[in-house]
Amino acid sequence: MAETAGQLPNRSASEPAARNNLGALVILVLAFAPQITELLTSCAGLIFNFSGRNPLQVLSAHGSALVFAISGLATQSFGGKAALSSDTLLALIYTYPMLAVAVFTLLVRLRAPQDYFGGVVLMAIALFALWASSDLQGMHGFSFGAGTAPRMFGVLLLALGAAVAVTGVFIDGAELATYHWRGPLFVMLAIVAFAVSIRPLGLVVSGLASFLISALGTHETRWVETVIVGVCLTIGCALLFPYVLGLPMPLFPRFLVQ
Amino acid sequence: MADLFHNLALGFGVAVSPTNLLLCLIGALVGTLVGVLPGIGTIATVAMLLPITFGLPPVGALIMLAGIYYGAQYGGSTTSILVNIPGEATSVVTTLDGFQMAKQGRAGPALAIAAIGSFFAGCTATVLIAVLGAPLTKLALAFGPAEYFSLMVLGLIFAVVLAKGSVLKAIAMIVLGLLLSMVGSDIETGASRMAFNIPELADGLGFATVAMGLFGFAEIIRNLDAGGEADRELVQQKVTGLMPTAKDLRDSAPAILRGTVLGSILGILPGGGAVIASFAAYTLEKKIAKNPSRFGRGAIEGVAAPESANNAAAQTSFIPLLTLGIPPNAVMALMVGAMTIHGIVPGPQVMQKQPELVWGMIASMWVGNLMLLIINLPLVGIWVRLLRVPYRLMFPCIVIFCAIGIYSVNNAPVDVILAGVFGLVGYWLIKHDFEPAPLLLGMVLGPLMEENLRRALLISRGDWSVFVTRPLSAVLMAIAAFLLVLAVLPSLRKKRDEVFVESEN
Numbered sequence: 201m202a203e204t205a206g207q208l209p210n211r212s213a214s215e216p217a218a219r220n221n222l223g224a225l226v227i228l229v230l231a232f233a234p235q236i237t238e239l240l241t242s243c244a245g246l247i248f249n250f251s252g253r254n255p256l257q258v259l260s261a262h263g264s265a266l267v268f269a270i271s272g273l274a275t276q277s278f279g280g281k282a283a284l285s286s287d288t289l290l291a292l293i294y295t296y297p298m299l300a301v302a303v304f305t306l307l308v309r310l311r312a313p314q315d316y317f318g319g320v321v322l323m324a325i326a327l328f329a330l331w332a333s334s335d336l337q338g339m340h341g342f343s344f345g346a347g348t349a350p351r352m353f354g355v356l357l358l359a360l361g362a363a364v365a366v367t368g369v370f371i372d373g374a375e376l377a378t379y380h381w382r383g384p385l386f387v388m389l390a391i392v393a394f395a396v397s398i399r400p401l402g403l404v405v406s407g408l409a410s411f412l413i414s415a416l417g418t419h420e421t422r423w424v425e426t427v428i429v430g431v432c433l434t435i436g437c438a439l440l441f442p443y444v445l446g447l448p449m450p451l452f453p454r455f456l457v458q
Numbered sequence: 459m460a461d462l463f464h465n466l467a468l469g470f471g472v473a474v475s476p477t478n479l480l481l482c483l484i485g486a487l488v489g490t491l492v493g494v495l496p497g498i499g500t501i502a503t504v505a506m507l508l509p510i511t512f513g514l515p516p517v518g519a520l521i522m523l524a525g526i527y528y529g530a531q532y533g534g535s536t537t538s539i540l541v542n543i544p545g546e547a548t549s550v551v552t553t554l555d556g557f558q559m560a561k562q563g564r565a566g567p568a569l570a571i572a573a574i575g576s577f578f579a580g581c582t583a584t585v586l587i588a589v590l591g592a593p594l595t596k597l598a599l600a601f602g603p604a605e606y607f608s609l610m611v612l613g614l615i616f617a618v619v620l621a622k623g624s625v626l627k628a629i630a631m632i633v634l635g636l637l638l639s640m641v642g643s644d645i646e647t648g649a650s651r652m653a654f655n656i657p658e659l660a661d662g663l664g665f666a667t668v669a670m671g672l673f674g675f676a677e678i679i680r681n682l683d684a685g686g687e688a689d690r691e692l693v694q695q696k697v698t699g700l701m702p703t704a705k706d707l708r709d710s711a712p713a714i715l716r717g718t719v720l721g722s723i724l725g726i727l728p729g730g731g732a733v734i735a736s737f738a739a740y741t742l743e744k745k746i747a748k749n750p751s752r753f754g755r756g757a758i759e760g761v762a763a764p765e766s767a768n769n770a771a772a773q774t775s776f777i778p779l780l781t782l783g784i785p786p787n788a789v790m791a792l793m794v795g796a797m798t799i800h801g802i803v804p805g806p807q808v809m810q811k812q813p814e815l816v817w818g819m820i821a822s823m824w825v826g827n828l829m830l831l832i833i834n835l836p837l838v839g840i841w842v843r844l845l846r847v848p849y850r851l852m853f854p855c856i857v858i859f860c861a862i863g864i865y866s867v868n869n870a871p872v873d874v875i876l877a878g879v880f881g882l883v884g885y886w887l888i889k890h891d892f893e894p895a896p897l898l899l900g901m902v903l904g905p906l907m908e909e910n911l912r913r914a915l916l917i918s919r920g921d922w923s924v925f926v927t928r929p930l931s932a933v934l935m936a937i938a939a940f941l942l943v944l945a946v947l948p949s950l951r952k953k954r955d956e957v958f959v960e961s962e963n
Contacts, residue, residue: 314889315890319630322630325637336644337647347651349912353633353904360626364624380683387682387878391874391875391881410857414854449866
């Protein structure tokens with residue numbers, strides 16, 4: 201979840217009110233992030249033929265869960281037998297509290313945005329973990345169930361995240377740091393490229409390709425020297441890892457070897 | 459005492475075999491290299507080289523990894539003194555006086571004193587490990603689950619107290635690490651926890667993966683942010699007159715001694731480690747100096763004390779790992795990983811069942827320190843030239859090395875992507891002033907803590923008071939509580955912040 205918040209926009213100095221609006225908006229998106237993620241995965245599932253719920257089912261299930269979660273909770277607490285569905289629990293445990301945090305963000309003046317948003321994201325992680333471990337067995341007499349420790353740590357993190365956020369409201373501190381997009385984007389792209397291509401294409405191709413992609417991460421790159429170093433490094437790695445160290449690793453593209 | 463000599467003899471027998479000597483040399487050299495190059499830390503390197511050690515025998519693998527760790531302490535000081543760039547976090551304070559000495563043309567003595575101090579500290583720490591190892595192992599046998607749990611709590615609290623910045627944030631990071639360690643299958647029931655039916659998560663998050671993300675990739679991304687080559691004002695005047703004068707030796711001898719003692723103590727304590735030791739040693743020297751204003755203007759004590767302290771701490775931090783099986787810091791946590799890969803469960807039983815492993819490693823540390831002393835000074839020129847390699851060429855190499863390293867741990871592409879994701883997480887953490895090191899420590903200790911907590915409560919039949927009614931456990935808990943109170947007391951916090959502020963200027 202934390203990486204979602206890594207996209208907290210890079211805002212230049214402006215009056216505090218405007219900052220809070222944007223911050224609240226980001227938290228709002230964060231509140232619905234699990235639902236959105238599942239929706240997107242199910243769309244991808246349509247294309248690539250995964251098993252699982254289709255987008256319409258996802259949409260209706262989460263939609264009704266979000267709308268009727270409170271009434272579901274009410275019926276259950278008045279002796280209803282039906283257990284709450286996982287979607288309803290997600291709404292109750294994760295989304296509703298995060299919505300409350302988003303609203304809260306609109307109302308307060310932040311003294312240390314860096315701490316505040318850091319704390320809020322920790323809270324989000326904790327709430328999400330509480331939901332994710334809600335289907336696990338709890339204490340069984342005096343022996344721990346599978347879910348006891350995760351829930352314990354989840355509650356602890358929730359409290360600590362809240363405490364960090366609260367200090368951000370009351371104690372003066374640092375503004376949000378600026379994020380740059382170039383380095384993270386290309387380094388991440390290079391990593392993904394390597395992961396995707398190492399099996400089918402082998403070390404030589406994928407190593408050189410991701411070397412060049414990651415070199416895009418800075419505008420200082422001079423291409424001639426980069427390509428030379430890249431080729432040398434690739435040759436070095438192709439000798440070092442499979443031969444000297446004896447680690448099993450495909451070297452050349454599969455279609456060439458066959 | 460006879461036992462001690464017998465053990466050491468056994469150790470040296472293992473350590474001086476040609477293969478192990480070679481591995482020790484490689485480890486020390488790689489460590490120095492890593493220490494010299496800024497932008498790649500010890501944790502990332504140890505994580506990166508884990509797969510390389512798969513093919514080696516366990517002793518050799520551990521000797522090499524240990525070599526990297528203490529080698530890095532040497533290398534870090536070289537660049538701190540010559541170019542004012544700490545290659546490692548542990549040698550940040552060395553820049554204060556070391557670089558000033560170099561500017562005054564006394565780079566040679568500074569380097570020599572750093573090396574001599576490190577060597578002395580390394581020797582002392584080696585003896586200390588040998589002496590303390592056996593008794594602590596006996597103590598470990600008196601430990602039940604409740605004591606283990608309390609000890610780990612104490613260790614984590616130590617990590618918080620000694621970390622820089624906000625106490626609250628450090629605790630939050632530890633708990634986040636504990637929470638992350640819960641991902642995967644539950645050991646006792648086998649239930650899959652928070653794995654979302656993703657098969658790769660069923661085994662939990664590998665912490666070589668997480669370490670590489672948080673310390674390797676995140677560091678690269680952050681360095682790219684800074685943009686522009688960090689101006690490296692190379693002092694490229696020839697390093698002449700390596701030998702320190704008699705006055706230098708007289709001045710630095712007590713500082714080396716104090717640094718060694720302080721470093722050894724801080725290294726043993728769980729949660730301590732080399733970084734904090736060097737800061738503490740510098741502060742101590744400044745406090746007791748007759749003329750504190752000399753510090754920051756090329757005082758040789760300001761080089762001698764922290765360099766001895768970080769080396770001593772780097773080595774004594776093996777003590778809790780070897781005797782109790784509890785890693786006191788992130789690098790040691792990776793050593794646990796290395797041991798587990800080779801089928802060794804760290805803890806008191808290792809010393810009894812595989813004495814040649816433990817003592818071989820201990821003896822190799824002394825050998826390694828000797829090698830470093832001999833090879834380090836002549837190689838200074840090469841290390842400095844290496845610093846001229848621009849970051850724009852270095853970072854793609856590190857990215858590729860890390861990627862191949864992670865991939866080869868499990869031959870799993872998903873691990874590589876996970877490490878990348880943790881790289882972004884680490885970048886975000888840095889931006890919000892959270893420290894990743896406590897997170898990693900929490901992640902390693904998480905499963906151990908859960909297991910011991912479960913067991914303690916099962917044995918006590920659900921009675922939580924077991925942690926304060928068993929005497930050993932009660933003492934540990936009391937120390938932990940006391941430390942926590944101290945850490946949040948405003949007066950001490952102020953002092954603690956001062957130490958760090960001072961060192962960052």
